[in-house]
Amino acid sequence: MDQENVSATLTIAAPAERVFAVLAEPNAHSSIDGTGWVQKAVDRAPLTEVGQVFRMGMYHANHPDGDYQVANKVQVLDPPRAIGWLTGEEKEDGHLEFGGWIWRYDLVPLGPSETEVTLTYDWSAVPQFIREYLQFPPFGPEHLPTSLHHLSELVSGR
Template sequence: MTTTSQTATRTINAPATEIFDLLSNPERHTEFDGSGFLRSAVKSQRITAVGDTFRMNMEGPHMGGEYQMDNHVSGFQPGILIAWKPAPAGTEPPGWEWLYELKSAGSDSTEVSLTYDWSKVTDKEILKLVSFPLITGSQMDDSLAALASAVNG
């Protein structure tokens, strides 16, 4: 059976509300990027609802250097869940999604699960361009470690 998603989990010593505050602010996403692709947010505003979109400047050899991605918010429950589906700027999402789930693990700690799901990618051109998973489990662990540092920093 082909794997089409991966999840990393970490307990972070901070309340879910503080972690969610950071996750919902695209200006701070570079602080917890374990992929190394994110460069900066483009005139972004805080994420407030499903349907919001935020643009990021990125760079990576898989896209031939610098590029921009529009992230279409697909899940939003304050303090519980936030998710988005990336797409090359100006296009519709081709099928992969990033999902953060937050579960209280006590008054000052939260279990954070980060899921990278590419199960809905069907575009043959995208599949030629990108070898899924593009982000490794280790890079996802790095993202959660950086998220812990950012929220506690």
């Protein structure tokens, strides 16, 4: 595969500020997830600055431990237009190590009550040694659109 990112776009019937506020809440991420892997926020503070780290409890049947935890580092924070983070892990010594893939949401206001949201998963910075044991993207083509629909339902209170 030559392409090293995938994305999906959905128009959400809500102002960009409200959509962004939901994305900046780690507690909301398990409800947004389209795979069922994201379980719960370990760090619950809202995302407010580049460099902020937040951890999420995860579950994946093919993971050696089943239940595991990821550490995410905010790379993009431009309220209410963009938010994104690298995903990695915290080593036993407390050192954070990131795999090179980033999740990013870009929001374009279409008026006072509509926002075009594009979700992008980019693995272009993943080193070869990780690509040897992980497939990219690690989810099917339905994941990003499903996540955006979950976001829309959460933002609208459905």
